[in-house]
Amino acid sequence: MPETCPPSLRPRVAGRHPFETGLDRTPANYVPLTPVSLLARAAAASGAKIAVIDGSRRLTYADLYTRSRRLASGLARLGIGRLDTVAILAPNVPEMIEAHFAVPMLGAVLNPLNTRLDPATIAFSLSHGGARVVIVEAEYGALAARALADRAEPILVVTIGETGIAGAIPYEALLASGNADYAWTGPEDEWQSLCLLYTSGTTGDPKGAVYSHRGAYLQALGNAVTFGLTTESVYLWTLPMFHCSGWSYPWASVAACATQVCLRKVEPAAIFRLIAEHGVTHLCGAPIVLSMIAHAPENDRLAFPQRVRCAVGGAAPSSTIIRTMEELGFQVTHLYGATESYGPATVCLAQPDWTALTDADRYARMARQGVPLATLEGVSVIDVATGRPVSQDGTTVGEICLRGNTVMKGYLGNPDATGRALAGGWYRTGDLAVWHPDGSVEIKDRAKDIIISGGENISSLEVEEVLMRHPSVMLAAVVARPDPTWGESPCAFLEVKPGGDAPSDQEVIAFCRERMARFKVPKTVVFGVLPKTSTGKIQKFVLREQARAL
Structure with a gap:
């Protein structure tokens, strides 16, 4: 190297780089990510604010944090600990929200069960997931009893309300046995498993997608940013919390210190009533939910002054549905994702020039599945045969692939299915789409459809x-x-x-x-x-x- 070279550019003596010396991880500058910390922060910052509304019940953020800590402590006294599975069979009730924080506090794994499945499939999930405890809400006591009837392994049953299951522990009694000041510590490793969600497969046994603390934390922030959640937001639970952990919105709503309104059953009259009564600003659901709202009888509809942001996942709603929803006071946002991606992975972002489009052209743009959430590393549309990205011409069809921290760890106990799903460094969704010049993807069909x-x-x-x-x-x-x-x-x-x-x-x-x-x-x-x-x-x-x- 020439003698004129500045000292700062001369070769360094062998050894650790200055940026790798004396700049280590310590408790002061590194804490493993976990969604539980979002509730601790919300309780400290907005303890008196209403966190959950369920009929006449009201829980403040201080209440929610205390009850979650009591539940975690009560479960710990029953011997539940790190990586033990705690299943829950319940509708959209406050206890479901509490479980999404209490179980991770223990380092245990939460397994929300689909309440609409048959007893045999529930039994399979409990067995395959190794559940040591199942929390059962009264409405599903008979379903749980049938699922547990032929179970050989012992399992603790905790009941919300009266279920008739012999030997069950009442939920409120379990909370009363717990410590309100339970000192949870969070995971040692943010890659630690947090949730187990079974896919609703059409053939064979369902597969159990495993989420991490890191993924859940980032998905919560991604949802909050994408959907515009703030402390003024009121989120209505029209999406079942057992589905992808409610698309991660139990955590996202808490991250924003928003208010969550529980809804046990999707009924248009109840939806309109709660929107008007509580000033609901956000809700999510499958296209069928939008269809039910759009086709609600006149007697079920109530006027409300606010614009309600409505996120829909899956296939794009028809232009007719979008038009009707807009007329009723809803702003539709199209999302796309899967159980394997913690719920939403992409979003159709409205662009400024859309205001100049005809309704037909605007609805066509809204039908696109969009671009990645801020917390997803990337999306691609690949040629199934070659594995290479297709042209971004809006016509060449390929398979949608996702990559990032908000993709599942894999399928529990199923390495073959995990290997196929995560082949080549991408999650292969099985959805066929085209890639537009603006970077947005648009689903054309499932490969099998x-x-x-x-x-x-x-x-x-x-x-x-x-x-x-x-x-x-x-x-x-x-x-x-x-x-x-x-x-x-x-x-x-x-x-x-x-x-x-x-x-x-x-x-x-x-x-x-x-x-x-x-x-x-x-x-x-x-x-x-x-x-x-x-x-x-x-x-x-x-x-x-x-x-x-x-």
């Missing part, structure tokens, strides 16, 4: 969007039906609006012919109530079986 007719690929979502514009149609689902000439042809299953008359098959087909290419038009139309999963998604695997039998 694409219809191939005469060599042409048909997006079932595209056909469903057109069908949902029909004035008599409330819900539409399109699947492939075997066709002797074309291999497959679109088969439409339609659920008509309440009190409405079903149009004829030919009327529906003619409606579609005016709005799409002929080869995409359904050749078969079936009317009836559509089968749905516990989270409101239409069960297309059931419809495919029905279509094959037609």
